[in-house]
Amino acid sequence: MSDLLLKLRDLHTDIGQYHILHGVDLEVPRGQVTMLLGRNGAGKTTTLRSIMGILPPHRGAVTLDGRAVTGLNSALIARQGVALVPEDMGIFANLTVEENLTLASLDGPPDPKRLERIFTAFPALRTFWKGRAGTLSGGQKQMLSVARAMISERRLYLIDEPSKGLAPAIVSTLAKALRELKSEGATILMVEQNFRLAKALGDRAAVMDNGRVIWSGAMADLASAPDLQSRLMGLSLEDHT
Numbered sequence: 589m590s591d592l593l594l595k596l597r598d599l600h601t602d603i604g605q606y607h608i609l610h611g612v613d614l615e616v617p618r619g620q621v622t623m624l625l626g627r628n629g630a631g632k633t634t635t636l637r638s639i640m641g642i643l644p645p646h647r648g649a650v651t652l653d654g655r656a657v658t659g660l661n662s663a664l665i666a667r668q669g670v671a672l673v674p675e676d677m678g679i680f681a682n683l684t685v686e687e688n689l690t691l692a693s694l695d696g697p698p699d700p701k702r703l704e705r706i707f708t709a710f711p712a713l714r715t716f717w718k719g720r721a722g723t724l725s726g727g728q729k730q731m732l733s734v735a736r737a738m739i740s741e742r743r744l745y746l747i748d749e750p751s752k753g754l755a756p757a758i759v760s761t762l763a764k765a766l767r768e769l770k771s772e773g774a775t776i777l778m779v780e781q782n783f784r785l786a787k788a789l790g791d792r793a794a795v796m797d798n799g800r801v802i803w804s805g806a807m808a809d810l811a812s813a814p815d816l817q818s819r820l821m822g823l824s825l826e827d828h829t
C-alpha cells in the first residue's frame with residue numbers, strides 16, 4: 589500500500605468553451621490533510637469537481653490508490669469511497685435531516701456509532717433531526733453537508749471551503765469536527781480561504797494559480813514563510829482570515 593492515496597497528473601479540464609485547468613499535478617498522501625489554496629478563480633473548485641467526475645478532464649490522469657479513475661462518472665467515484673462536500677453544500681432542502689443522512693449512508697441505514705459521533709460534533713442535527721434541511725440556518729446546513737460525508741467511512745474526503753460565510757463560533761465547531769475526522773486517520777483534500785483554519789488543520793499545502801499547482805509542500809513551511817506566501821498568492825495569508 590503506497591503512502592499516496594490520490595495522484596493527479598497533467599489534468600486538463602474545460603468548462604464549456606473555456607480551458608480552466610492547464611495541467612494540474614497534485615499528490616495527496618494517505619491519512620493527511622492537504623489544503624488546496626490560491627486566489628479566487630485559480631481552479632480549486634474545478635479541481636475537486638474534476639476528481640469527483642462532475643467535470644470530466646479531457647487530458648491527464650486521476651489515480652486513486654494506484655487505480656486510474658479518470659473519466660468515471662461521479663456515482664462510480666463515490667462508490668470508490670470518495671465523498672465531496674461541495675461549496676453549495678449539496679443537501680436536499682425538502683428532505684429532513686434524517687433523510688439527508690440516510691440517503692448519504694453508503695450501506696443501508698446510518699451506523700448508530702457514527703451517528704452518535706456526528707451528534708456530538710454537531711448537536712443541532714439531533715435537535716432538528718425531523719426538521720426539513722431547507723429550514724436550517726446557513727451554519728447548520730454546512731454541518732449537515734459535512735455530516736453527509738462523515739456518515740460512512742470514506743477513503744477520501746474532498747471538502748470545498750466549508751467555512752465560507754460562517755460566523756466565527758460556527759467555524760470553531762466545524763474545525764473541531766474536522767480535527768476529529770483527521771484524528772481518525774481520514775485523508776482529506778480541502779479548499780480553504782481562511783488561512784488560520786487551513787494552517788490549523790493542514791499537514792500539506794498546494795497552491796494553485798491560473799489552473800495549475802504552482803507550489804506544494806509542508807503546510808508548516810508555507811505558514812512560516814510570509815515571503816513565499818506573498819510570492820505565491822500576492823498577499824500575506826495571515827491577512828486572509
Ligand SMILES: Nc1ncnc2c1ncn2[C@@H]1O[C@H](COP(=O)(O)OP(=O)(O)OP(=O)(O)O)[C@@H](O)[C@H]1O
Pocket residue numbers: 603604606608626627628629630631632633634635
Ligand atoms: N460555469 C462556468 N463557466 C465558465 N467559467 C467558469 C464556470 N465555472 C467556473 N469558471 C471559471 O473557472 C475558473 C476557475 O474557477 P474555480 O471555481 O475552480 O476557482 P476557485 O479557485 O475555486 O475560485 P474561488 O476561490 O473563487 O471559489 C474561474 O476563472 C471561473 O470564472
